[in-house]
Amino acid sequence: MSRIHHLPLHVEFGDCDPAGIVWFPNFFRWFDAGSRRFFVACGVPTWKELEKTTGIIGTPLVDTQARFVRPASYGDEIVVETSIPEWRTKSFVMKHRILRGEELLCECNEVRVFAQRTGADPHAIRAVPIPEDIRALCG
Amino acid sequence: MSRIHHLPLHVEFGDCDPAGIVWFPNFFRWFDAGSRRFFVACGVPTWKELEKTTGIIGTPLVDTQARFVRPASYGDEIVVETSIPEWRTKSFVMKHRILRGEELLCECNEVRVFAQRTGADPHAIRAVPIPEDIRALCG
Amino acid sequence: MSRIHHLPLHVEFGDCDPAGIVWFPNFFRWFDAGSRRFFVACGVPTWKELEKTTGIIGTPLVDTQARFVRPASYGDEIVVETSIPEWRTKSFVMKHRILRGEELLCECNEVRVFAQRTGADPHAIRAVPIPEDIRALCG
Amino acid sequence: MSRIHHLPLHVEFGDCDPAGIVWFPNFFRWFDAGSRRFFVACGVPTWKELEKTTGIIGTPLVDTQARFVRPASYGDEIVVETSIPEWRTKSFVMKHRILRGEELLCECNEVRVFAQRTGADPHAIRAVPIPEDIRALCG
Numbered sequence: 001m002s003r004i005h006h007l008p009l010h011v012e013f014g015d016c017d018p019a020g021i022v023w024f025p026n027f028f029r030w031f032d033a034g035s036r037r038f039f040v041a042c043g044v045p046t047w048k049e050l051e052k053t054t055g056i057i058g059t060p061l062v063d064t065q066a067r068f069v070r071p072a073s074y075g076d077e078i079v080v081e082t083s084i085p086e087w088r089t090k091s092f093v094m095k096h097r098i099l100r101g102e103e104l105l106c107e108c109n110e111v112r113v114f115a116q117r118t119g120a121d122p123h124a125i126r127a128v129p130i131p132e133d134i135r136a137l138c139g
Numbered sequence: 140m141s142r143i144h145h146l147p148l149h150v151e152f153g154d155c156d157p158a159g160i161v162w163f164p165n166f167f168r169w170f171d172a173g174s175r176r177f178f179v180a181c182g183v184p185t186w187k188e189l190e191k192t193t194g195i196i197g198t199p200l201v202d203t204q205a206r207f208v209r210p211a212s213y214g215d216e217i218v219v220e221t222s223i224p225e226w227r228t229k230s231f232v233m234k235h236r237i238l239r240g241e242e243l244l245c246e247c248n249e250v251r252v253f254a255q256r257t258g259a260d261p262h263a264i265r266a267v268p269i270p271e272d273i274r275a276l277c278g
Numbered sequence: 279m280s281r282i283h284h285l286p287l288h289v290e291f292g293d294c295d296p297a298g299i300v301w302f303p304n305f306f307r308w309f310d311a312g313s314r315r316f317f318v319a320c321g322v323p324t325w326k327e328l329e330k331t332t333g334i335i336g337t338p339l340v341d342t343q344a345r346f347v348r349p350a351s352y353g354d355e356i357v358v359e360t361s362i363p364e365w366r367t368k369s370f371v372m373k374h375r376i377l378r379g380e381e382l383l384c385e386c387n388e389v390r391v392f393a394q395r396t397g398a399d400p401h402a403i404r405a406v407p408i409p410e411d412i413r414a415l416c417g
Numbered sequence: 418m419s420r421i422h423h424l425p426l427h428v429e430f431g432d433c434d435p436a437g438i439v440w441f442p443n444f445f446r447w448f449d450a451g452s453r454r455f456f457v458a459c460g461v462p463t464w465k466e467l468e469k470t471t472g473i474i475g476t477p478l479v480d481t482q483a484r485f486v487r488p489a490s491y492g493d494e495i496v497v498e499t500s501i502p503e504w505r506t507k508s509f510v511m512k513h514r515i516l517r518g519e520e521l522l523c524e525c526n527e528v529r530v531f532a533q534r535t536g537a538d539p540h541a542i543r544a545v546p547i548p549e550d551i552r553a554l555c556g
Contacts, residue, residue, distance in 0.1 A: 123210050
């Protein structure tokens with residue numbers, strides 16, 4: 001069983017499009033916030049600290065699949081519920097659900113990797129095996 | 140065979156995160172721009188015009204799946220290549236590929252619907268059957 | 279003396295640029311959230327409700343001046359402190375300060391108006407005199 | 418006389434808010450793109466290259482003042498016109514005007530500095546005197 005992290009958010013006016021509903025890239029912004037905050041809650045250092053000690057610069061996405069069930073609008077109070085249902089050798093699955101009270105608004109499954117630089121150019125990054133200490137913290 | 144629309148974009152400094160690479164929600168911003176610009180290129184009126192005549196307010200996402208192959212960074216010149224590989228009764232599949240020259244950076248398959256309001260509240264929207272005239276324009 | 283509203287926020291990874299500090303347009307995003315939340319705290323209805331009864335669609339900016347004192351980075355806990363130091367006939371001044379603990383990060387003075395549509399086109403809006411009931415709520 | 422750079426942009430659906438007009442933080446996004454593209458057009462290396470040779474990480478804002486004259490909406494073709502009207506010892510003034518054809522939509526005066534790191538923490542940055550070679554390139 002994975003730990004589940006809950007991140008409460010308020011939908012702002014500027015998060016919505018001319019149809020008056022949340023413009024969907026903002027859901028990905030919130031999934032990403034949920035991802036980072038999950039690691040913080042588990043005691044994983046920030047990427048800026050990890051980069052100094054391990055060279056790890058973050059957990060870029062390899063794949064993501066999201067399903068949108070109901071729209072949200074500004075003024076809504078929502079919660080991003082984040083967990084890691086699966087750890088693989090060089091990647092892990094992160095799951096997010098966004099809820100408004102009991103209602104599911106959307107859910108997302110991401111495949112992410114821990115990435116390290118292989119050169120000075122920002123494009124030069126590669127996936128590294130899941131660090132055991134980070135996995136243990138998230139257990 | 141679907142029409143393919145090409146939208147050239149320049150990756151800006153502010154599109155990138157502390158790792159120096161594009162922060163992934165921006166890819167979804169660009170997929171959405173590709174989607175709207177595809178319809179414009181086909182001669183489909185803007186949503187603000189369509190709302191007056193048909194009540195259609197846009198094409199919200201039902202599902203999206205994206206695969207990220209290579210990172211991008213600011214200064215990169217990219218192209219969003221958009222097509223509609225499949226029309227269903229009440230939804231359609233939109234496909235986007237983002238390329239830097241010949242290199243594929245990411246690709247995405249979206250399921251979208253045409254939505255109409257069912258009430259004054261922004262949350263009150265529903266999918267309608269694909270309008271035949273819009274489909275004909277996109278053919 | 280104006281009422282002061284406090285909006286606590288957490289700076290996210292995606293709010294930061296390749297220099298690792300908050301990319302400044304995000305401060306304007308937070309000023310705007312502070313503005314809307316100020317009105318909510320005062321009991322002013324949402325713009326979607328006001329549009330039905332009064333035609334008012336929001337409080338667009340006419341002018342804004344911001345001063346940036348210290349950078350912020352992800353993981354910082356900040357507070358947006360919002361007030362209305364001045365009401366004029368057709369506009370008002372909104373002031374925001376963003377603080378991290380006791381430290382001032384930036385401050386902003388905005389001139390905003392209450393706007394109404396003058397036609398169906400989104401470009402067709404005009405400033406209206408400050409509604410007395412809204413001003414009274416904010417007093 | 419300063420060089421003037423023109424950056425053409427298309428206003429996207431997702432740049433607009435529930436009132437159907439551009440949500441103002443996006444104007445600051447475009448001002449910042451205009452700023453970076455001005456330097457590119459002058460032959461100034463990217464910040465990632467400059468950081469390696471000079472430690473300069475970019476040109477953070479110290480102060481900005483913007484005036485909004487007319488709203489924009491999606492589908493509008495706009496141009497960001499950028500110049501540097503004034504160089505000071507440790508800062509410079511950057512001016513942006515956003516036009517739709519002949520119409521001025523907004524204008525902005527920014528005070529920016531060239532910044533260098535003073536430590537590993539992203540918060541640790543300081544303004545440095547204007548590099549003579551960069552100023553010469555922009556002349």
